[in-house]
Amino acid sequence: MSEMLHAKKVAKGFTLHTxxxxxxxxxxxxxxxxxxxxxxxxxxxxxSGKSTFMRMLYANYTxxxxxxxxxxxxxxxxxxxxxxxxxLDMRKRTMGYVSQFLRVIPRVPTLEIVAEPLIALGTxxxxxxxxxxxxxxxxxxxxxxxxxxxxxxxxxxxxxVNIARGFIADYPIMLLDEPTASLDTQNRATVLALIEEAxxxxxxxxxxxxxxxxxxxxxxxxxxxxxxxxxxxx
Amino acid sequence: MEQTVNNPAQASSAxxxxxLDEQTKRMIRRALLKAVAIPGYQxxxxxxxxxxxxGWGTGGVQVTAAVIGPDDTxxxxxxxxxxxxxxxxxxxxxxxxxxxxxxxxxxxxxxxQTRHRIPEKELREDQILVYQVPxxxxxxxxxxxxTETRKMHALEEYGLMHVKLYEDISRHGHIATTYAYPVxxxxxxxxxxxxxPKFDNPKMDMMAALQLFGAGREKRIYALPPYTxxxxxxxxDHPFEVQSWKDxxxxxxxxxxxxxxxxxxxxxxxxxxxxxxxxxxxRQDAGHRGPQHHDQPLGTSxxxxxxxx
Amino acid sequence: MTRSNEPLLRVSDLxxxxxxxxxxxxxxxxxxxxxxxxxxxxxxSGKSTLLRSISAQQEPTKGTVEYHTRxxxxxxxxxxxxxxxxxxxxxxWAFVHQNARDGLRMNxxxxxxxxxxxMAVGDRHYGNIRNAAENWLGKxxxxxxxxxxxxxxxSGGMQQRLQIxxxxxxxxxxxxxxxxxxxxxxxVQARLLDLLRGLVxxxxxxxxxxxxxxxxxRLLSHRLMVxxxxxxxxxxxxxxxxxxxxxAYTQLLVSSILQN
Numbered sequence: 001m002s003e004m005l006h007a008k009k010v011a012k013g014f015t016l017h018t019x020x021x022x023x024x025x026x027x028x029x030x031x032x033x034x035x036x037x038x039x040x041x042x043x044x045x046x047x048s049g050k051s052t053f054m055r056m057l058y059a060n061y062t063x064x065x066x067x068x069x070x071x072x073x074x075x076x077x078x079x080x081x082x083x084x085x086x087x088l089d090m091r092k093r094t095m096g097y098v099s100q101f102l103r104v105i106p107r108v109p110t111l112e113i114v115a116e117p118l119i120a121l122g123t124x125x126x127x128x129x130x131x132x133x134x135x136x137x138x139x140x141x142x143x144x145x146x147x148x149x150x151x152x153x154x155x156x157x158x159x160x161v162n163i164a165r166g167f168i169a170d171y172p173i174m175l176l177d178e179p180t181a182s183l184d185t186q187n188r189a190t191v192l193a194l195i196e197e198a199x200x201x202x203x204x205x206x207x208x209x210x211x212x213x214x215x216x217x218x219x220x221x222x223x224x225x226x227x228x229x230x231x232x233x234x
Numbered sequence: 235m236e237q238t239v240n241n242p243a244q245a246s247s248a249x250x251x252x253x254l255d256e257q258t259k260r261m262i263r264r265a266l267l268k269a270v271a272i273p274g275y276q277x278x279x280x281x282x283x284x285x286x287x288x289g290w291g292t293g294g295v296q297v298t299a300a301v302i303g304p305d306d307t308x309x310x311x312x313x314x315x316x317x318x319x320x321x322x323x324x325x326x327x328x329x330x331x332x333x334x335x336x337x338x339x340x341x342x343x344x345x346x347q348t349r350h351r352i353p354e355k356e357l358r359e360d361q362i363l364v365y366q367v368p369x370x371x372x373x374x375x376x377x378x379x380x381t382e383t384r385k386m387h388a389l390e391e392y393g394l395m396h397v398k399l400y401e402d403i404s405r406h407g408h409i410a411t412t413y414a415y416p417v418x419x420x421x422x423x424x425x426x427x428x429x430x431p432k433f434d435n436p437k438m439d440m441m442a443a444l445q446l447f448g449a450g451r452e453k454r455i456y457a458l459p460p461y462t463x464x465x466x467x468x469x470x471d472h473p474f475e476v477q478s479w480k481d482x483x484x485x486x487x488x489x490x491x492x493x494x495x496x497x498x499x500x501x502x503x504x505x506x507x508x509x510x511x512x513x514x515x516x517r518q519d520a521g522h523r524g525p526q527h528h529d530q531p532l533g534t535s536x537x538x539x540x541x542x543x
Numbered sequence: 544m545t546r547s548n549e550p551l552l553r554v555s556d557l558x559x560x561x562x563x564x565x566x567x568x569x570x571x572x573x574x575x576x577x578x579x580x581x582x583x584x585x586x587x588s589g590k591s592t593l594l595r596s597i598s599a600q601q602e603p604t605k606g607t608v609e610y611h612t613r614x615x616x617x618x619x620x621x622x623x624x625x626x627x628x629x630x631x632x633x634x635x636w637a638f639v640h641q642n643a644r645d646g647l648r649m650n651x652x653x654x655x656x657x658x659x660x661x662m663a664v665g666d667r668h669y670g671n672i673r674n675a676a677e678n679w680l681g682k683x684x685x686x687x688x689x690x691x692x693x694x695x696x697x698s699g700g701m702q703q704r705l706q707i708x709x710x711x712x713x714x715x716x717x718x719x720x721x722x723x724x725x726x727x728x729x730x731v732q733a734r735l736l737d738l739l740r741g742l743v744x745x746x747x748x749x750x751x752x753x754x755x756x757x758x759x760x761r762l763l764s765h766r767l768m769v770x771x772x773x774x775x776x777x778x779x780x781x782x783x784x785x786x787x788x789x790x791a792y793t794q795l796l797v798s799s800i801l802q803n
Binding site: 016059085105106 | 734
């Protein structure tokens with residue numbers, strides 16, 4: 001299986017300048033690998049830094065040292081040193097990210113929000129809209145809501161809009177931060193199906209899953225971030 | 235009517251010829267030369283206090299004073315008429331201070347100072363037309379900053395002029411500016427032709443006579459040398475047009491001249507007469523008659539009314 | 544939309560001194576077509592000084608501003624003739640002022656405001672100009688019946704949108720915005736942000752936006768520069784700077800303003 005992403009000797013700490021410049025070390029010596037077609041669960045108890053690590057993989061958080069390389073356009077891109085342009089391009093074409101929170105501009109219709117990543121990739125608008133409609137239908141968002149801003153939706157609905165947006169483009173790498181957290185059984189099944197489809201087309205997936213059932217259903221392996229916590233091996 | 239009047243012996247020796255001192259006249263002539271060299275460009279000059287208030291033609295008077303010689307024959311018109319207060323006093327001013335001949339006949343004049351009109355009769359190469367100008371800056375309507383308007387002239391940034399015309403059309407359905415209608419001079423400078431009716435704009439184009447413009451309060455001089463291209467600004471789909479009248483001149487029957495509307499009584503009766511009094515009376519002398527003529531030679535005092543601006 | 548790798552704007556070592564006082568110091572960055580750069584910092588941090596110097600409105604004490612012009616390739620904007628520079632500023636560049644009154648002609652109609660730039664570059668067909676104005680009024684979500692109304696009869700949000708239309712009618716590639724949402728109601732702000740983002744995307748505009756509102760910066764900009772006392776103290780991807788700020792001042796800024 002081909003390698004899509006690897007982290008080498010990654011360390012991360014936060015320096016809180018506003019609080020007497022106290023430094024909070026989080027990780028050190030992280031070695032992580034993600035291959036095409038696999039789905040790795042990031043594990044560790046609450047507060048262990050799973051989300052922090054995932055954000056580092058997305059270059060939302062910086063690394064204190066080490067490197068994270070992503071196979072982007074056939075070349076390895078070290079996102080800890082890459083230019084903002086390169087990272088934005090990587091996010092646009094290579095790496096999808098389903099976060100727990102929906103952050104959108106007020107007033108933009110749900111359908112537009114879902115279709116946007118595909119349109120940004122150059123897909124014809126109508127094709128993108130069609131796929132957005134399919135996904136929203138599969139995720140049971142009632143059609144009457146499609147022209148409304150998701151900011152007025154319930155938490156579960158917002159989460160599903162987020163998932164639709166994350167899955168609309170066939171990203172080679174996908175990061176999923178608790179994609180099924182607030183979903184009912186039916187919708188959880190749909191999300192699991194989407195993940196399986198992504199795996200089947202060869203996507204490399206790293207996810208944080210709050211329940212064993214989901215994890216066991218889709219994951220091909222797991223990665224315990226706790227073992228790289230600073231002081232964990234003392 | 236006497237056609238040429240010499241005012242003998244009235245030139246007071248208390249004044250220099252044509253009132254202004256020679257140094258001042260030289261200064262104005264230098265400004266005039268520069269203005270002629272750069273058609274349409276506003277040349278600043280050190281305008282003097284004149285023995286008349288601003289708005290009465292102090293700019294035109296200074297220009298006239300700088301170019302007039304003892305052999306010249308001066309005609310002065312205000313709104314086309316020779317006999318209005320302003321025209322009469324300026325004519326008398328030069329008769330007194332320069333002892334020059336004056337006339338009401340366009341053809342006889344070598345210098346014509348004017349406010350708000352260009353004579354109907356075509357001018358010749360040996361004539362000079364001096365305009366009195368209140369506000370020389372055509373861009374002032376939209377740009378109050380002098381530093382900025384100068385820069386706009388320097389860099390030929392004239393889009394703003396069309397903004398004004400655009401506003402006209404959007405409000406009135408046509409370009410409603412009827413006087414002080416902006417022109418492009420020699421394909422370079424946008425110029426305010428002074429508050430003449432746009433009817434007169436085509437006369438400025440390739441005119442044989444030298445045209446000089448003086449703004450007393452604003453202290454600016456500009457000029458159009460003989461045979462200068464003068465184009466009225468417009469839009470492709472709203473081309474420049476001059477006013478036209480359904481009526482003819484009530485006195486001389488002219489259909490090709492600029493007409494003033496005259497209210498005759500309180501019952502709404504009115505008539506139209508040529509604003510150019512000399513043109514009108516010459517036509518009447520030649521036997522032309524308008525509908526309201528009654529074969530009575532009419533005085534020329536009917537033209538005090540404002541033009542249809 | 545493809546983003547060219549060729550920079551549209553290159554600012555090198557830009558310094559603006561007012562006597563001994565620092566306006567901004569040693570600022571360097573590049574901007575590509577379609578890229579939105581946010582400049583954040585508190586009042587007096589040098590954001591607006593920097594914007595003025597970059598946008599050819601105030602010659603810097605030191606440093607260069609180079610722009611990739613459509614015709615002549617890369618040019619130092621302060622080495623251009625004034626005529627060239629002013630032409631650039633009213634065709635390929637646009638300025639959206641915080642106070643719409645600074646960017647509009649209040650004594651002519653909305654249509655004339657939008658049409659001015661077209662007329663400035665030689666458009667002389669009234670019907671075409673009017674159609675373009677009407678079209679743009681629609682794009683910025685102002686009822687086309689308002690075409691002949693004076694901007695003074697518009698609400699603040701409408702004036703701001705009119706200012707945007709007036710600027711974008713010549714299809715500029717680089718837009719400078721100084722606190723474009725400042726002074727507007729929150730609901731009006733949201734609408735304007737949505738509109739701006741759509742236009743930026745659809746027209747592939749490069750934008751430099753000065754704002755003290757981090758939420759605005761997050762929604763509009765790809766990259767951020769954080770300024771303090773005239774210097775850029777942190778820069779990078781917008782979400783990286785806001786979510787994982789490294790510099791003490793940025794942390795303070797983020798922790799004091801961003802509460803959702």
